[in-house]
Every structure is written in C-alpha cells, then in structure tokens.
Amino acid sequence: MPAGFSTLDFYFILPELVLTGGALLLLLLSVTVPKQDGVLLGVTLVTIATTLVAVSAFAGLDETVSRGLLAIDGFAAFFKVLALLSAALTVLMSAPYLRVEGLKAGEYYFLILCATLGMMFMASGLDLITLFIGLETMALSFYVLVGYLKPNPRSNEAAVKYFLLGAFSLGILLYGMSLLYGATGTTSLAGISAALSGQETSAVLVLAVILVGAGMGFKIAAVPFHMWAPDVYEGAPTPVTAFLSVGSKAASFAMLLRIFVEGLPALAEEWKTLFWGLAVVTMTVGNIAALTQSNLKRMLAYSSIAHAGYLLIGVVVGTERGVASMLVYLGVYLFMQLGVFGIVTAMRRGDIIGDELKDLTGLFKRSPVVGFAMLCFMLSLGGIPPTAGFMGKMWLFGAAIDAGEIWLVVIAVLNSAVSAYYYLRVVVFMWINEDEPAGSPIAIGPTMAVALGVALLGTVVLGVYPQALFEYAQSAASTLDGITSSIALR
Template identity: 40%
Template structure:
C-alpha cells in the first residue's frame, strides 16, 4: 500500500483550493447579488493563506514524490503574490460594479489563478510546474475577456489565449527535450545530470523552456501580447496582470535557471542578458509615444522586467537577492499606480488618456501627490524605494563583471524617466482638464495613500529587514 504524502508543506495551497471551490458554490447558489460577499470572503481567504505561508516558513521540505518544495524562497514569493492578489480584489469591487461586471466568478477566478501561482513557485518538477502554469494561465485567459459585451476585452482575451497556447507549446516541447536527454523531470535529478556534462539536446530544451517563461513575464521578444491585453482587458484585471502573475513568473524563472540548470549558467546567462537588454531598451523607448495610461504602464512593466532580469543575469546569490527586493518594491509601486488609474473616473465613466490627468494637482491634490510619488519611484529617483530596487540589481551585475549590461541599464532608466516625469509635468503644470468624479472609494484612496507611504517612507527606512528576508530566500537556492 502506497503511503500518503506529507500534506503539511502544501497546507496553504490546499486551503486556497478548498476556499475557491466553496466560494464557487456560494456564487452559484446566491447569484450575482453575492459578488461583494464572495470578493470579501476571497480576500479573507487570501489573508488566511498568507498567515499560513508566513507560519510555514522554515527549513526546506519536499512532498508529493519530490514534485513540490516548500522553502524560504517559495515563502517570500508567495507572500508577495498573496498581497498583490488580495489588494487587487479589494480595489476591484467598485470598478466591477461601475462597469456592470460584478459577477461572483471574478473573485473565484482570481483565487484559482493565485493558486496556480503558488504552485508555480513551489514546483520542483517539470510536470508540477506545468500544472501550476496552466491553472494560472487558464484563469487569466477568462478574466482578460471578462467584459463580455466589449470588443476590446474579447480581443484581449483571444490574443492572450492564442499566444499563451504558443507559450505552453514551447514549454512542453522544451520539457520533452529535457526529459529525453536527462531521463527525468525532477529538478533535483536534472541538476545532477546537468552537472555531469550537458548535451546539445539538453541546451536546446532549456532554450525552449526559457522562451516559454519569457512569454509569461512579457520579456522582449515575447512581449507582443502585453500592450494590447493591458489596454483591452478591464482595468482591474490589468492591475492584477501587472503584478501577481509577473512576480510568480519571474520567481519561477529564477528557480528554474538557478536550480536544475544552475550548472549551465554560462549557457543561459547570455540569453538572459539579451532579453534583459532588449526589454529595458524597448520598454524605455516605446512608452515615450504612448497616450493611453494603460499602454504606457504595459511598456513600463516590460522595462521593469528587463531591470529585474539584470539581477538574474548575474547568476549569483546577490543577484537573486536583488531580484526579490526589486519585486517587493515593484509590487507596491504598481498597485498604487493602478489604484490611481481606477480612480480616473469622469462623468460617470472611466477615462484612460494621459491628457485626462491635466492639472490634477489643482482638482485632486492627494491623488496627484501619490501618483507623482509612484512615477518618481518607477523612474528610480532617490530616496524613493524604486531607486534601491535598481541599485541592488545593478550592483549585482557589476560585481559579476557585467559592466556593459549595467551601463546600458542605467541609460535605459534615464530614457524611461522622461515619460514618467512627463506624467508629473502634465499633472502639475498643464491646465486642468475635466475634474475626476468625487466620492472615490475609500478603499482605493487608502491603497493609494498607503502604497505611497510605503514607497516613500517605509521601505527606505526598513531596507535592512527587507533585504535580510530577500537574502535568506535567495540563499535557499544556493544551498543545494
């Protein structure tokens, strides 16, 4: 008789899966009137799971035949993902009601996508990785097209689905090559085989796997879906896309490359350097001409992925620490920015053009101040948190001898500062446009203000605890 696996390391995922199914039943029996109830219960479930993840942080544990791993790296990533998903659910409620999309399945899909992300960062096998990847992706395809009566939303969902299927196909082909040349799908055994000497077929498989993961993080040249999906999807969905799945996919990329393929660092490093450079350059220059705030943030997110990959390109523990610290800062910068975008409502309708922010400092000074803080932070202006995120990844690259990558990254950051500061200029120096509607959600105002305080004050004053946690998480991957 086969012994049952140890369920303890996977308790957070199990709780979230049960909560998702229970809320699906609540929504089915109570109908559309239960949307707010399901959303708040979903947020509570994410909070409970966050506590469980925090309590479960400790020594490395393997279960389910070695396919699932719980360690400090996974716990750090899961905390960021759960915070992002919970806040996104909270700030989405008024927007969903305004756009007549307040249906309970929205919250359930967010929870299921989050479950897939948690499984991703704890994957220790190519098969369990694929399971988490598809659970996340299938949920995201649906929420991208959640506004069923809008052509743009349907188009966004279709584009994301078609290109997502391509990404999954690339992953499966790469995984099959890796399996064929190593005889295993286990990360631990792959690392052992790779350490004994790689083959050309194995390296080819790694390239396909990396291409798939680059699609999930929207790194150049696999970024083509990002601007259209960000613009076409409902704004609350775009806020979700910009943070939680991005963090999950980047952490997965770090685990896959540093873990099973760590001995191949000389092979994958040059690929990561290329996609990092390409993402920083395209993200910086393409955003300059954007007039829609969501498309601007789409190219901004591509640029930020490039900056985060600078840390991974170093292939060192310091670099991984930099990536994790960067993602923690990125989380609050983007959630705060999208809280501001969700507050852009004039005449009872949502507006998205950058010119709609004209003179915002005179019509809504608090929102203008918060958005300015986020723009300055994304540009990397000290002493805001965004400066330290870029400092950590660039220093890791310099210490790894990647001087050209660091120099080009700094120059790309200077170019990117132009379009961030242009938003600030429009808010503070242009003549006021139509004033945004008053009476914005108290939750959105709170998230906006709290994120600004975290970016401007809390993180700069609490850098040591944050970097210590990131260091402990990064060290887990290099202990073998």
C-alpha cells in the first residue's frame, strides 16, 4: 500500500465501494441471467438501499480522509442521500418506461449507478482533482444515458449536443482549475483557501473565478450557459431527464459550494458578484422562455433553469443560512421535479409520446389521482402553499433578506409570480379543458406507483410539516468549512 494510505480510507468510502460493487454485479448479471428485467431492477434497488444504509452509518462524522481528498461530513452525507434518493426514484420510474421503449435494462441501470457514484464524489471531494473526476464520472454516464433511445434522432441529437457542450464546459472548468493551481501551487481546497487568504486579488484569480463559475454554470444550466438544456431535456429518455435535472443539478451545486465556499472564501466578493448576475438572468430568462413552450419537457427544462436561478440566491448569500436554505430547496425540488417527470414518463404509452402540453388534456377526468398529483407538483414548483415548494422558496428568500440582498429577492419573487402562469397552464389543460383525452388510458404499474407516491408524499408533507428537512439541512450546512453564520439585517 502506498505511503499515507491506510485501510481506514477504504472504510470511509464503503458506501461508494458498495455502489461500485453493485454496479459491476449488474453488468455481470445482464449478460448471464435470462429474463432479467425484474432481477436487474431488484439488484439495483438493493444496491442503492445498501449504499444508503452505509452512508447513514457515517452520519454525524466530520472527518477529512484519504490525505485530504475526501470529506466525510454532514454536507457530503446530505448530498449523497439526495443522489441516492433521486437515483432510486429514477430507477423505479424507469422500469415501465424501458419496457414501453423496448430498451435493455442492464447497461441502463449500470449507467445510473455510475452517475450516482460520480455525484457522491462530487459531494465529498475536497480536492479539485477528486471533484473533477467525480464530475467526469457523472457526465460520461449521462452522455450515454441521454442517447439511450438509439433509433430516435432527437435522442441522438441531444446526446451529441450534450457531449460536445459538456466537453467544452469541462475544458473551461479545467482551465480555471489549472489557473488556481498555478496561483496557489495546490489542488486541495483547504490549501487554496490558506494560500489565498490575505493575498491581493489578481487578474489571474478573477479569471479563474470566472472560468470555474462558467464551467459549473454549464452543469447547473445557468443562463447564458443553458443552451443545451432544452434540447437535451426534450430528447433524452424522460427518466434520464428527471435524473439529469435533479441528481446532476444537486451534485453540481454541491461541488460549486465546495469550491467557492470552502476553497475561495478570499474571493467571495468576486464570485458573489458573478453569481448575483447569473442568478438574475438565469431565473428571468428561464421563466420568460418557459412561458411560451408547448412541449412539456421543454417547458420543464426552462423551469429547471429558473430553479437553478433561485438556488443561486443561496450561493450569493453564502452564509450558513443561505446554504441551509439551498439544501432545503434541493430536498424539496427532488420530490416535486421527480414527481412531474414521473408523470411525464407515465404519459408515454405504446401509442403516444405524451410530452406535449395538449396531451395532458382531460388528465384529471381520466385519472383523478394522477391529475391531483400533477396539480400538487405544479403548485409546488410554483411555490404555492401548502406544498413543499413554498417552504423551500420562503426560506431561500428569507436567507436573502437576512443577508440584505433585497433587490435580488424582489426580482426572485416577481419571477416566482410569473412562473405561476405557466405552471397553471398545465393545470388548465389537465383540469379545465373539456376536450376528449388523447391516446390510450394511463396505466400506473407498481414501481411507478411507488415512485409517484413517494414524490407526492414528500411534496405534500414537507409543505405542511417541513421541520425534519429544515433541521437536517441546517446541521448539514453547518459542517461546510469556511461558512459564516448569519448576517444581521441592516
């Protein structure tokens, strides 16, 4: 064993090892076991569940392991739980979708687990290299997943677009990281932070902030780096879109927070200005573009761009409360966003693709429960109580007010009001239009029912009684190094 490593380091990455083992087992099973769909689904879910148990075994720890490469802290655990939960729900809603589309399940689940593995390293990485490898692991898996509908030209186009733009953005990110390394002589976040403290801000450092910010901006789909999102969201298999918009976004935010809050507190003024601007244009452009979409997946793509804008408020605030409110929001976002995509997935039937707004016509009349669930998700995305989205937004805006970011938050609430328009348009199609519904009836299988049930429960319960999430997010945020506590209202 090389110097500095110990068996303890393997102990601390037990969850990741379990996940890797499960993923490899899946590959093996997919070529050996006949009649495999149920088995593969079972193995995938068991792997995720075991990993979740392993993650929770480290709850409460705040350790730096593997020679400073990885953090085992509450912040990492929170994002690992988010990644695993969203993977589990994605897998549950994928099962019937794969059947309808006639896709092979083995590689698909393998890639989902690989992406999840990447997300977990993005959450706990304390070194630019670890973070970058985590990001790359996730991104590569997604390039393949987005193009998984091989005969479908839209899916192919989406995959190529995502790959090209993704590679380009990773290049930019890497360039920024190399500048940071050049300026400080280290890739460790703690080392960078120490090297920069007390140092004069130089043009190189500002450039590094801009490049790293732009690279992360691509990943979270912040305007003006969002161009890929609508096409990719529309072309990708719907469950993959769901996973992309929740898991990938959450992990990218984790990485963004790690780099900027832990690594670059000395440049806080610069990156806060950068993200202030990004937040404003992201939510505004996202919401305005969503207003006119007629394709549901495209609309949700723009809506998720807007949500990235809201989340950036938390980064701009940068205090413990700001980060905690982001975590709350991401937790809430997981349920509502996966719920919506679950329903869009269920809309895909043998005779209809079902991702146009007009395909929702008469949904409530035909399947009242699905219609009600969709109503809850839409209200939640719009931030209207008593749904979880309201609690998330309320606390995010609260953190901004606490930090004195009044104009930012005014722009955000006005955006939030605009967004209600297009979310309600969906409701109009489902509940109010009297036309005959298109396509064959919607069948919700058992796995889809579980996925939708969990999403709906999360959306409603966290809207009425969010205490547990608030508490968890607060304790997770407080473990992020370099975080400042709240700033009093002026």
